[in-house]
Amino acid sequence: MKVAIPVSSKIDNPTMFNRFGRAKYFCIIETEDETAVFLDNPAVDARGGAGLRAVEFLVENGVQSVIVPQLGPNADRALRAANVSIFQGEQLPVKDLISKLKNEDLRKI
Template identity: 40%
Template sequence: MKIAMPVDDKIMESSVCITFGRTPYFLIYDTETKESVFIDNSAAASQGGAGIKAAQTVVDNQVGALLTPRCGENAAKVINAANVKIYKTINDSIKDNIAAFEEGKLLLLDEIHAGFHRHEGA
């Protein structure tokens, strides 16, 4: 199965990015082939709706699961619509989280925050 994770840099020794929608990169990791691919998150500099666009990228990469410290409401709608499961990361280490996922130790992310949308009135 392929899994996606927001990451700060394009190396396995980097860390899990604290934000989902505006993360600079995504790691797409294949649990069977152990292959890792880093992709740019084109949503990072969006004027708005970054979570939606980032989620589209994740979904378009045919992943079965998303591992993230948090996820906004709109992004979660997109991910859920694609039947991709969202798991909460345990720390900022990419390798720890992959290991925990493979051992079935990660919990589903149940706190979906309302987003940090830059509404015009704010």
């Protein structure tokens, strides 16, 4: 399963960024083998509707789950309509968040 987490830098094991639609990058982690890639968020400078643009982009890239700090109502509706699972994250390194996800320690929202 492909999981997206918003981050602000492309370093190894970055910490989750505190915003979703305006994050600079998304760290996309394949839970099978824990490989990670970074995608530039095309919505980072969107005039409006950044959350929606970001969701559309993630869906196009085959993301099935997101771990997020908080979500606006538009991004929330968009993720649900696209059948993307939403998990409540906290500001931890992405590897910690993935282990929490695997241990079913993250709340599905």
